[in-house]
Amino acid sequence: MPEARSEVSPYDALLLLSFGGPEGPEDVVPFLENVTRGRGIPRERLEQVGQHYFRYGGVSPINEQNRRLLAAIREDFAAHGVDLPVYWGNRNWEPYLTDTLRAMAADGVRRVLVLATSAYASYSGCRQYRENLAESLDALAAEGEASEGPEGTAPLTVDKLRHFFNHPGFVEPMVDNVLAALDELPAAVREHAPLVFTTHSIPTSAADTSGAPEDPARAEGHPGGAYVAQHLDVARLVADGVRKATGTRRPWQLVYQSRSGAPHIPWLEPDICDHLEALHDDGVPGAVMVPIGFVSDHMEVVYDLDTEATAKARELRLPVARAATVGTDPRFTAAVRELVLERAAAERGEKPRRCALGALGPSHDLCPAGCCPAPRRPGAPEPRRAAAGVD
Ligand SMILES: CC1=C(CCC(=O)O)c2cc3nc(cc4[nH]c(cc5[nH]c(cc1n2)c(C)c5CCC(=O)O)c(CCC(=O)O)c4C)C(CCC(=O)O)=C3C
Numbered sequence: 051m052p053e054a055r056s057e058v059s060p061y062d063a064l065l066l067l068s069f070g071g072p073e074g075p076e077d078v079v080p081f082l083e084n085v086t087r088g089r090g091i092p093r094e095r096l097e098q099v100g101q102h103y104f105r106y107g108g109v110s111p112i113n114e115q116n117r118r119l120l121a122a123i124r125e126d127f128a129a130h131g132v133d134l135p136v137y138w139g140n141r142n143w144e145p146y147l148t149d150t151l152r153a154m155a156a157d158g159v160r161r162v163l164v165l166a167t168s169a170y171a172s173y174s175g176c177r178q179y180r181e182n183l184a185e186s187l188d189a190l191a192a193e194g195e196a197s198e199g200p201e202g203t204a205p206l207t208v209d210k211l212r213h214f215f216n217h218p219g220f221v222e223p224m225v226d227n228v229l230a231a232l233d234e235l236p237a238a239v240r241e242h243a244p245l246v247f248t249t250h251s252i253p254t255s256a257a258d259t260s261g262a263p264e265d266p267a268r269a270e271g272h273p274g275g276a277y278v279a280q281h282l283d284v285a286r287l288v289a290d291g292v293r294k295a296t297g298t299r300r301p302w303q304l305v306y307q308s309r310s311g312a313p314h315i316p317w318l319e320p321d322i323c324d325h326l327e328a329l330h331d332d333g334v335p336g337a338v339m340v341p342i343g344f345v346s347d348h349m350e351v352v353y354d355l356d357t358e359a360t361a362k363a364r365e366l367r368l369p370v371a372r373a374a375t376v377g378t379d380p381r382f383t384a385a386v387r388e389l390v391l392e393r394a395a396a397e398r399g400e401k402p403r404r405c406a407l408g409a410l411g412p413s414h415d416l417c418p419a420g421c422c423p424a425p426r427r428p429g430a431p432e433p434r435r436a437a438a439g440v441d
Pocket residue numbers: 069070071072082085086089091095096099110111112167168169172174175250251252253308309310311343344348349350
């Protein structure tokens with residue numbers, strides 16, 4: 051029996067906003083062009099990354115994973131009396147964000163809550179999505195003007211859910227996924243295997259300015275900004291959960307993967323492959339890779355970890371296992387529901403309970419001015435407008 055209906059006003063819809071990925075060989079190059087437009091990623095890196103996709107028939111797993119997440123969220127909403135339609139749009143591939151927002155407007159949606167498939171603060175994981183939203187809303191407004199005359203305005207307003215990295219519905223499934231990965235290691239290795247938490251490397255300049263300007267993690271003497279602080283908090287929480295479940299305190303470290311950009315620009319380090327080598331040199335018997343930076347096992351996980359890092363480990367004869375990401379774990383979809391109801395209540399002026407584990411507390415609802423600023427690119431025009439935040 052469904053429970054009593056939950057209050058979702060003032061929202062008319064939830065929008066799952068993601069990265070997008072190619073769905074066949076002919077999509078790979080146009081997809082990469084979409085991703086890298088104006089970003090100065092070296093040609094060689096693009097060719098390499100193209101090869102990663104071609105190895106898998108030109109298909110990224112990410113779209114299918116988002117279709118499943120969409121279905122899981124809808125099921126969870128239906129089972130809990132949350133009467134809110136859920137849409138899906140991407141930054142870099144079909145269904146494109148602008149098309150989804152257009153369809154939403156046509157369905158009569160006016161006020162949209164956005165769930166971006168990125169748990170942490172950073173330009174790539176937060177403001178860039180907000181810029182994409184602003185751009186799409188502008189494009190729709192322009193279409194409106196073209197068809198209806200000068201008073202056409204964007205009919206949609208968008209809010210974005212707070213970062214969910216420290217929500218128990220994100221952290222707790224990760225703990226179980228680490229336990230499952232530990233079980234894949236040979237028994238003799240398992241007991242002392244360290245946890246290698248991994249996330250997307252970003253330029254250190256982007257990391258240092260990630261989060262709100264008044265976030266203590268952005269102060270002088272805190273390299274890595276909110277991006278690193280949030281990942282460290284999750285790593286600590288997951289390591290703690292694993293220790294409680296196994297009775298063993300094991301070493302852990304946060305490392306990085308999927309670096310791109312020009313070699314002379316500093317990005318977060320160490321790289322996971324270098325770290326595996328260091329573990330091996332230290333005589334560590336094996337390790338578990340834990341991709342806390344991602345919400346599904348997409349290409350950055352199946353290629354950079356399962357293919358590249360695993361090949362490196364094999365070369366070192368270092369047994370490794372890789373923990374799954376949260377994917378469609380029911381605790382994660384329940385967290386999405388809780389976050390939606392929490393935000394709706396906050397927008398109605400109520401004081402909802404805000405679930406958060408760890409030391410940092412719940413993240414802000416509204417990105418303040420100067421939050422996760424865009425990188426300055428030489429010759430680039432003025433900073434782009436961003437929706438769902440103060441600036
Ligand atoms: C922080 C972060 C996340 C996590 C948060 C989130 O999930 O949003 C993320 C996710 C993803 N990144 C992805 C793919 C790519 N990212 C690239 C490039 C870049 N990512 C960056 C950062 C991040 N990226 C950065 C700073 C760049 C440099 C260029 C730029 O400043 O933008 C490139 C270009 C080639 C290359 O350089 O690798 C590709 C192809 C996919 C899709 C995977 C699939 O297809 O399954 C996903 C989920």
